[in-house]
Amino acid sequence: MIEIKHLRKVFDDDTIPLKDIDITINDGDVISIIGPSGTGKSTLLRCINMLSEPTSGSIIVDGQDITQKGCNLNEIRKKMGMVFQSFNLFGHLTIIENIMNPQITLLGRSRQEAYDKAMYLLQQVGLASKVFNYPDELSGGQQQRIAIARTLAMDPDIILFDEPTSALDPSMIGEVQSVIKMLAKSGRTMMIVTHEMDFARKISNRILFMYDGYIYEEGTPKEIFEHPKKEMTKRFIQRLSSLTYRITSADFNIESMNEELQAYGEKLLIEAERLSKLSLAFEEICMNNIVPESEVPDILVKVEYSEKLDILTMLICYKGERFDVASSGSRLFLNLLAEPTTEVRQDDITDDPMGYEHMISIRFRWVEGE
Amino acid sequence: MRKVLLFLLLAAVFTFSASAEALYTEIEDLNGKNIGVQTAVLYEELILDRVPDSTIQYYTMPNDMILALQSGKVDAYLIEEVSYGVQKKNHPELTVLEEPAGYINATCIIGNNERQDRLLSELNAFIAESHENGMLDELYDYWIADFDPVNDTCDITGFTGENGIISVAVEGGYEPFSFISNGNISGFDVDFICRFARAYGYTPEFYEVPFEAIAPGVESGKYDIGMNIVVSAERNETGTLSDVYYSTPIRLVILGEDESSLTFFEQLGESFNKTFIREGRWKLFVQGAGITILITVTSILAGTVLGFVVFMLCRKGNRIANGATNVFLWLIHGMPTVLLLMILYYIIFGSSSLSGTWVSIVGFSLMFACSMIDMLRVGCSAIGRGQFEASTALGYSEHQSFFKIILPQAAQHFLPIYRNDVVTLIKETSVVGYIAVLDLTKISDLVRSRTYEAFFPLIVTAIMYFIISALLTKIVTAIEHSIDPKRRKKDKILKGIKEVE
Numbered sequence: 001m002i003e004i005k006h007l008r009k010v011f012d013d014d015t016i017p018l019k020d021i022d023i024t025i026n027d028g029d030v031i032s033i034i035g036p037s038g039t040g041k042s043t044l045l046r047c048i049n050m051l052s053e054p055t056s057g058s059i060i061v062d063g064q065d066i067t068q069k070g071c072n073l074n075e076i077r078k079k080m081g082m083v084f085q086s087f088n089l090f091g092h093l094t095i096i097e098n099i100m101n102p103q104i105t106l107l108g109r110s111r112q113e114a115y116d117k118a119m120y121l122l123q124q125v126g127l128a129s130k131v132f133n134y135p136d137e138l139s140g141g142q143q144q145r146i147a148i149a150r151t152l153a154m155d156p157d158i159i160l161f162d163e164p165t166s167a168l169d170p171s172m173i174g175e176v177q178s179v180i181k182m183l184a185k186s187g188r189t190m191m192i193v194t195h196e197m198d199f200a201r202k203i204s205n206r207i208l209f210m211y212d213g214y215i216y217e218e219g220t221p222k223e224i225f226e227h228p229k230k231e232m233t234k235r236f237i238q239r240l241s242s243l244t245y246r247i248t249s250a251d252f253n254i255e256s257m258n259e260e261l262q263a264y265g266e267k268l269l270i271e272a273e274r275l276s277k278l279s280l281a282f283e284e285i286c287m288n289n290i291v292p293e294s295e296v297p298d299i300l301v302k303v304e305y306s307e308k309l310d311i312l313t314m315l316i317c318y319k320g321e322r323f324d325v326a327s328s329g330s331r332l333f334l335n336l337l338a339e340p341t342t343e344v345r346q347d348d349i350t351d352d353p354m355g356y357e358h359m360i361s362i363r364f365r366w367v368e369g370e
Numbered sequence: 371m372r373k374v375l376l377f378l379l380l381a382a383v384f385t386f387s388a389s390a391e392a393l394y395t396e397i398e399d400l401n402g403k404n405i406g407v408q409t410a411v412l413y414e415e416l417i418l419d420r421v422p423d424s425t426i427q428y429y430t431m432p433n434d435m436i437l438a439l440q441s442g443k444v445d446a447y448l449i450e451e452v453s454y455g456v457q458k459k460n461h462p463e464l465t466v467l468e469e470p471a472g473y474i475n476a477t478c479i480i481g482n483n484e485r486q487d488r489l490l491s492e493l494n495a496f497i498a499e500s501h502e503n504g505m506l507d508e509l510y511d512y513w514i515a516d517f518d519p520v521n522d523t524c525d526i527t528g529f530t531g532e533n534g535i536i537s538v539a540v541e542g543g544y545e546p547f548s549f550i551s552n553g554n555i556s557g558f559d560v561d562f563i564c565r566f567a568r569a570y571g572y573t574p575e576f577y578e579v580p581f582e583a584i585a586p587g588v589e590s591g592k593y594d595i596g597m598n599i600v601v602s603a604e605r606n607e608t609g610t611l612s613d614v615y616y617s618t619p620i621r622l623v624i625l626g627e628d629e630s631s632l633t634f635f636e637q638l639g640e641s642f643n644k645t646f647i648r649e650g651r652w653k654l655f656v657q658g659a660g661i662t663i664l665i666t667v668t669s670i671l672a673g674t675v676l677g678f679v680v681f682m683l684c685r686k687g688n689r690i691a692n693g694a695t696n697v698f699l700w701l702i703h704g705m706p707t708v709l710l711l712m713i714l715y716y717i718i719f720g721s722s723s724l725s726g727t728w729v730s731i732v733g734f735s736l737m738f739a740c741s742m743i744d745m746l747r748v749g750c751s752a753i754g755r756g757q758f759e760a761s762t763a764l765g766y767s768e769h770q771s772f773f774k775i776i777l778p779q780a781a782q783h784f785l786p787i788y789r790n791d792v793v794t795l796i797k798e799t800s801v802v803g804y805i806a807v808l809d810l811t812k813i814s815d816l817v818r819s820r821t822y823e824a825f826f827p828l829i830v831t832a833i834m835y836f837i838i839s840a841l842l843t844k845i846v847t848a849i850e851h852s853i854d855p856k857r858r859k860k861d862k863i864l865k866g867i868k869e870v871e
Contacts, residue, residue, distance in 0.1 A: 051762060077765040090757060092779045102766070111867055
């Protein structure tokens with residue numbers, strides 16, 4: 001349906017956000033574009049509907065190259081919806097007019113038709129009560145749902161989402177994501193630039209990992225998130241989701257692990273105190289107890305942080321003798337375990353592909369003003 | 371004993387000065403004081419060597435000097451004896467120093483155009499002839515020595531015009547030389563030129579121009595003859611002057627005793643009567659207010675349209691068009707209104723027959739267009755780029771985006787500024803008197819020059835400006851409200867739609 005060939009974009013200041021992009025978008029595709037900041041994700045999206053004019057290359061929509069001069073872009077754009085990071089609802093129009101007016105002006109629908117369509121969509125996004133409000137009277141999440149409804153009203157063949165939840169308060173991300181999920185299920189063709197990996201994984205059938213102006217790796221969510229093949233993708237996925245360490249000797253470098261932990265915490269805004277609790281638990285369990293007890297240690301440690309639930313988890317899998325955390329001789333560690341915000345689970349595991357026998361999982365929650 | 375004598379002497383001096391009509395008796399007494407003089411008449415040169423430390427203050431209208439004297443801004447002012455005679459009739463508290471400051475010799479300045487030589491020789495011949503046959507003395511007696519401001523009239527008809535029209539610049543608010551009487555131009559200068567025109571087959575057309583604008587106007591060739599130019603060396607270098615047609619002493623006017631015995635309300639009634647009722651002067655005010663409103667409203671409409679068109683052209687236009695517009699904006703914004711009007715009137719439209727009113731409309735339209743362009747630029751840049759991107763992404767054309775999305779929002783930003791600019795424009799039009807337009811301010815000046823009323827016409831004119839501003843502000847506010855999208859009613863938004871619950 002849309003075929004992009006050798007797309008290249010050079011900005012006026014000589015930065016090159018897109019170097020050479022080739023991709024075909026098929027009907028029904030839900031494509032998420034992920035990758036570090038500044039790698040051209042949004043620029044690619046904006047080139048597809050020519051909001052940014054590509055420097056070279058071609059974009060073929062239904063057999064027509066829209067980068068050619070003389071192409072009626074307004075007609076093409078009517079078939080491509082776009083949802084912006086900053087919503088961009090028309091400030092001087094009520095909610096109902098924001099959805100009605102483009103239909104009347106651009107599609108030539110009657111006022112009644114446009115109104116009926118708008119009301120139907122407002123019900124779909126759960127905002128039928130806001131018909132006469134103005135955009136600045138609504139929350140960010142509500143505005144973004146209206147923006148999606150405005151786009152849907154045009155019956156587009158494809159919808160481009162440019163970081164639809166990045167400007168939202170965390171509490172409002174969910175409501176917008178569920179609307180987009182609903183659309184994905186209904187078989188619409190969509191392309192989404194997002195930083196929400198969980199979300200991208202759940203709704204997409206294709207993931208594009210962009211790096212340095214290229215589509216660095218492409219695949220299904222499972223391929224990209226679980227088995228990335230290329231180096232930068234691996235690093236990006238891992239750094240994003242968790243920190244993993246394998247300890248196979250008593251000489252394990254705790255300092256470098258703590259440094260990485262610190263950087264991870266800074267990136268995800270985890271409190272330093274919570275991280276030091278985690279470090280304390282790690283040292284007590286692994287370095288003071290499991291390592292000295294085993295001849296050849298083999299411990300897998302995975303640190304994970306869920307922003308949504310605000311829980312920091314450390315998962316320790318190990319071989320050899322079982323260690324009961326309650327038998328620790330450290331008063332400091334035992335006090336930590338006794339805190340109401342700390343949860344510990346100890347299990348034996350069987351049939352692990354890597355042969356681990358025991359597992360300890362500690363979850364650190366955070367209560368403000370503790 | 372000596373102390374008592376000294377005390378008595380001092381007391382005598384004080385009593386004497388209190389009972390005397392004024393504090394000053396000699397010109398030298400005024401040294402170091404403030405002295406008023408009319409702009410461009412150059413009388414101050416006559417006494418500067420005798421009062422070297424005095425500060426000279428310049429006034430456009432002779433009557434403003436009375437006001438300045440009464441309020442203590444000046445301690446004395448210089449004026450021709452004839453004008454003092456008229457002023458004294460209305461302001462008995464005025465008095466003069468015995469010794470005249472000097473004498474002035476008045477001439478006519480001849481326009482810098484192809485008729486200059488011919489007019490000069492004809493005028494000089496007429497002056498010489500009139501001196502000989504006593505006609506000028508007769509005129510001097512009639513208009514100056516025995517001036518009767520109410521009954522003196524001059525004949526401004528009977529022209530054959532076989533040799534064409536001559537345009538004559540006169541002050542217009544300068545009794546008894548040129549002033550408005552019963553709605554017509556009248557006075558010594560007018561009478562003199564009319565007699566000249568009849569004798570040499572011209573039809574005179576009179577323009578009321580402030581003194582300081584007469585010489586430049588004549589130099590630029592806009593007027594053929596400028597009246598009442600006092601001879602000085604400098605003037606002779608730049609202008610072509612006729613022979614002297616009258617000569618009169620110049621007086622130093624100071625404040626004497628106020629003999630007025632009218633109560634406040636009697637004075638007010640008298641002022642009202644003089645300003646509005648006598649000679650049907652209210653008609654002049656109505657006419658002046660009409661001109662002010664005409665200039666203001668036309669300039670606003672034309673300026674708005676022009677500004678909008680230029681803005682639209684620049685929006686899509688190339689760098690050169692934008693650069694040119696910016697230079698133009700910079701030029702017009704940086705220039706005082708009076709200068710812009712005078713440049714337009716005397717230089718750019720100097721040789722055209724466009725009337726002062728239309729030149730004013732052109733000038734103010736240009737100024738308002740510049741403000742309009744700025745307003746549109748500010749208003750549109752206040753609307754985030756996102757609005758334009760959103761409408762473009764939906765498929766709106768450039769044109770549709772601008773008119774349906776950007777402009778309605780920009781309007782809400784710039785309309786309050788627009789309202790202020792309208793009020794500013796109304797006030798700025800008060801300078802059009804400089805290019806011979808009889809607007810409200812100029813009419814008020816002319817009437818003041820006849821009535822010698824100081825405060826009343828000023829206050830009344832101010833009130834009239836307030837009323838005009840209030841009316842226009844109301845109209846703009848009404849427009850502002852009517853296009854404010856947030857003031858619409860619910861049923862207007864859903865016009866023609868059946869709501870289904």
